[in-house]
Amino acid sequence: MQLDHLGDFQRSHRNGELRLGDAGTTVRLLGWVRKVRDLGSLIFLDLRDRWGVVQLRLDTADADPVLLAKVRTLRSEFVIGAEGVVLERESKNPNLPTGDIEVRLSAVRVLNTALTPPIPVEDLEGNEANEDLRLKHRFLDLRRESLQKNLLLRSHAARVIREHFHEHEFIEFETPILTKSTPEGARDYLVPSRVHAGEFFALPQSPQLFKQLLQVSGFERYYQICRCFRDEDLRADRQPEFTQVDVEMSFVRQEDVQGVLEPLMVKLAKLVGKEVATPFPRLAYADAMEWYGSDKPDVRLATKIQDVTPAFAESGFNLFRAAAESGGQRRVRALFFEGEAAGALSRKQLDELGEVAKHLGAGGLPYVKWGKDGLSSSFKKFVEGEAEAALKAALGASGEGLAVFAVGTDAQTSKVLGELRLRLGRQFGLIDESRFAFLWVVDFPLLEWSEEHARFVACHHPFTAPHPDDLALLESDPGRCRAVAYDLVLNGYEVGGGSIRIHDAETQGRMFRALGIGEAEARAKFGFLLDALSYGAPPMGGLALGLDRLAMLLCGETSIREVIAFPKTAQARCLMTDAPSPVDDRQLKELHLLEEKAQTYRVGAVFFESAEGGNPTLRAEAVQHLSQMTPRQASGLVTLDDQGRILDAQTLNGPTFEF
RNA sequence: GGGGUUGUAGCUCAGUCGGUUAGAGUGCCAGCCUGUCACGCUGGAAGUCGCGGGUUCGAGCCCCGUCAACCCCGCCA
Numbered sequence: 178m179q180l181d182h183l184g185d186f187q188r189s190h191r192n193g194e195l196r197l198g199d200a201g202t203t204v205r206l207l208g209w210v211r212k213v214r215d216l217g218s219l220i221f222l223d224l225r226d227r228w229g230v231v232q233l234r235l236d237t238a239d240a241d242p243v244l245l246a247k248v249r250t251l252r253s254e255f256v257i258g259a260e261g262v263v264l265e266r267e268s269k270n271p272n273l274p275t276g277d278i279e280v281r282l283s284a285v286r287v288l289n290t291a292l293t294p295p296i297p298v299e300d301l302e303g304n305e306a307n308e309d310l311r312l313k314h315r316f317l318d319l320r321r322e323s324l325q326k327n328l329l330l331r332s333h334a335a336r337v338i339r340e341h342f343h344e345h346e347f348i349e350f351e352t353p354i355l356t357k358s359t360p361e362g363a364r365d366y367l368v369p370s371r372v373h374a375g376e377f378f379a380l381p382q383s384p385q386l387f388k389q390l391l392q393v394s395g396f397e398r399y400y401q402i403c404r405c406f407r408d409e410d411l412r413a414d415r416q417p418e419f420t421q422v423d424v425e426m427s428f429v430r431q432e433d434v435q436g437v438l439e440p441l442m443v444k445l446a447k448l449v450g451k452e453v454a455t456p457f458p459r460l461a462y463a464d465a466m467e468w469y470g471s472d473k474p475d476v477r478l479a480t481k482i483q484d485v486t487p488a489f490a491e492s493g494f495n496l497f498r499a500a501a502e503s504g505g506q507r508r509v510r511a512l513f514f515e516g517e518a519a520g521a522l523s524r525k526q527l528d529e530l531g532e533v534a535k536h537l538g539a540g541g542l543p544y545v546k547w548g549k550d551g552l553s554s555s556f557k558k559f560v561e562g563e564a565e566a567a568l569k570a571a572l573g574a575s576g577e578g579l580a581v582f583a584v585g586t587d588a589q590t591s592k593v594l595g596e597l598r599l600r601l602g603r604q605f606g607l608i609d610e611s612r613f614a615f616l617w618v619v620d621f622p623l624l625e626w627s628e629e630h631a632r633f634v635a636c637h638h639p640f641t642a643p644h645p646d647d648l649a650l651l652e653s654d655p656g657r658c659r660a661v662a663y664d665l666v667l668n669g670y671e672v673g674g675g676s677i678r679i680h681d682a683e684t685q686g687r688m689f690r691a692l693g694i695g696e697a698e699a700r701a702k703f704g705f706l707l708d709a710l711s712y713g714a715p716p717m718g719g720l721a722l723g724l725d726r727l728a729m730l731l732c733g734e735t736s737i738r739e740v741i742a743f744p745k746t747a748q749a750r751c752l753m754t755d756a757p758s759p760v761d762d763r764q765l766k767e768l769h770l771l772e773e774k775a776q777t778y779r780v781g782a783v784f785f786e787s788a789e790g791g792n793p794t795l796r797a798e799a800v801q802h803l804s805q806m807t808p809r810q811a812s813g814l815v816t817l818d819d820q821g822r823i824l825d826a827q828t829l830n831g832p833t834f835e836f
Numbered sequence: 837g838g839g840g841u842u843g844u845a846g847c848u849c850a851g852u853c854g855g856u857u858a859g860a861g862u863g864c865c866a867g868c869c870u871g872u873c874a875c876g877c878u879g880g881a882a883g884u885c886g887c888g889g890g891u892u893c894g895a896g897c898c899c900c901g902u903c904a905a906c907c908c909c910g911c912c913a
Binding site for chain 2: 212214215216217218219220221223230232234236237238252253266267268270272273276279293294295296297299301304305306307308309310312359361362363364382383385407408409410411412413415536537538592634635636637638639640641736746747748750752
């Protein structure tokens with residue numbers, strides 16, 4: 178099809194901005210054909226651009242035949258320039274901002290055609306293709322209004338963030354993407370060095386150390402919106418590359434950092450019409466685990482986990498009584514959901530919950546239900562009579578409702594009840610989805626024992642300051658030492674995390690020792706940091722926000738892929754570019770990743786000698802190619818293995834023969 | 837690394853107990869249509885039932901393997 182040139186055609190208006198007041202004006206518009214509605218002697222076209230949609234009209238009876246023929250060829254997603262007069266519509270469309278007017282076509286330029294899209298581009302209910310197809314054709318998927326809206330909102334959020342930090346005199350920095358691998362934390366993405374055989378850069382898991390060093394340099398307030406990389410398995414709210422809003426400040430306490438972040442959250446919430454009050458609630462990590470079974474509780478749900486161990490001290494139910502007799506090693510913890518809905522849960526639904534509990538490591542799901550037909554329970558004979566009253570008192574239960582129990586160590590019971598709390602809360606409609614519930618979880622433990630590494634590892638990172646009251650515990654009882662670390666939680670998602678840092682070399686050395694990192698290793702891995710801390714490092718602290726998660730929650734989405742233009746799949750693949758992909762052996766050799774076993778020969782006599790034992794067909798082809806080569810090409814290399822077979826035969830064969 | 841869900845027309849899905857020629861909606865193509873805007877009406881084309889193997893007289897359906905997407909556990913300082 179013959180395409181028109183853009184030429185001198187210039188847009189006079191954006192499609193979404195035309196109103197009744199523009200009636201009578203001749204306009205020039207650009208965009209994509211969303212839809213053609215051909216009524217016979219009347220043709221309507223919807224023209225879409227970034228800013229909206231407007232209806233174009235052509236009356237076939239009095240139309241220029243050339244224009245009519247051209248318009249009849251238009252299909253969805255064609256790119257056109259349209260010229261015409263704005264007119265008030267005969268029948269208006271109240272669902273469209275431009276619904277009062279239409280543009281009567283006088284000229285059209287077809288700037289490009291389009292194949293029939295493999296996925297729907299129109300953003301209708303139930304019109305969404307499978308995600309793998311959407312990701313493969315992401316450039317089309319991104320034409321959809323909902324994704325355009327999400328990415329626009331993300332852009333607005335980023336702008337608000339930048340403005341906020343600039344208002345507060347933060348300085349924006351760029352830090353290296355090619356940096357040093359660190360022993361702690363997530364797996365690194367590694368980048369081989371061509372110049373230094375056998376050595377590697379790592380992509381940053383975060384700019385943590387650089388932002389601290391910038392404080393040592395005296396910049397006092399740093400921020401950056403930066404990409405971070407972690408080679409770990411994915412989730413709906415986790416990608417291998419993600420964006421952090423990275424913040425660091427000098428001469429601050431935890432409260433100062435929080436004081437800068439809270440008003441920013443208020444502004445961001447306002448972008449989507451949510452009011453949030455400051456200061457945000459502070460919740461100690463220990464309380465979060467005790468009440469919500471999670472270090473990122475969704476506090477829109479009021480239901481809390483309760484300790485009911487004492488209620489079973491005399492019980493005939495051995496499983497629970499044993500826990501009561503374990504001296505605190507094991508406890509019986511419970512969730513109680515009051516109400517008819519909870520009391521009416523069917524046997525099947527309870528079985529399903531039991532499966533969930535098993536999946537999370539519980540043996541099963543003991544429950545007690547007070548419904549229409551009275552009491553039912555998986556351990557009914559132990560909760561009848563006096564025991565029932567005692568249990569109700571312990572749970573604070575009066576009417577109908579459901580109690581579910583978990584028994585075991587705190588870690589075990591928190592995991593099970595933390596998950597069931599959310600699941601049942603959602604099921605019973607106890608969560609106000611319209612709310613934004615921010616809170617700070619504080620007083621995280623500094624270290625936790627890792628069975629895998631048989632040593633303590635940092636809960637946050639190795640540069641987190643120990644709580645001043647717990648400093649002595651660093652050597653005596655590291656597991657009980659608290660950190661000055663804080664997470665910002667929104668609706669059950671960790672949207673940020675930070676800490677006050679260690680700012681003196683001596684404490685940093687103690688921390689490394691507690692982590693089992695020896696003097697020599699600390700020197701090799703973090704020598705520059707220890708040096709920096711020895712030259713007058715200020716007290717400092719900061720935080721990093723997960724911009725993807727934040728954007729996701731602002732957009733009301735449940736996956737960060739909906740707020741990332743080109744996301745990866747759960748298997749860390751890009752379905753559009755097909756990355757990662759194999760690379761040429763030549764690249765691998767250059768990077769010293771593939772051992773150079775093969776011999777290389779100058780083309781010429783040596784080549785023919787070495788090819789003696791080789792494949793005759795390939796050799797013939799090679800000879801053919803060589804005879805056609807210019808001297809310059811022939812001075813290149815041909816690769817043979819030690820049997821004289823041509824390793825690079827494909828290059829000799831292929832259409833892109835290059836030396 | 838482990839568990840679960842899904843895979844049938846371009847797209848979204850249905851497909852009964854294993855039984856004749858695998859259907860619907862939508863999109864696409866063609867014709868008709870003067871106020872549509874999820875236009876309407878009529879007709880048409882469109883299938884590697886993810887892939888490989890097995891069971892069976894016979895497999896979209898059952899079994900084994902495998903691939904991919906999604907969700908979860910582990911992991912993610």
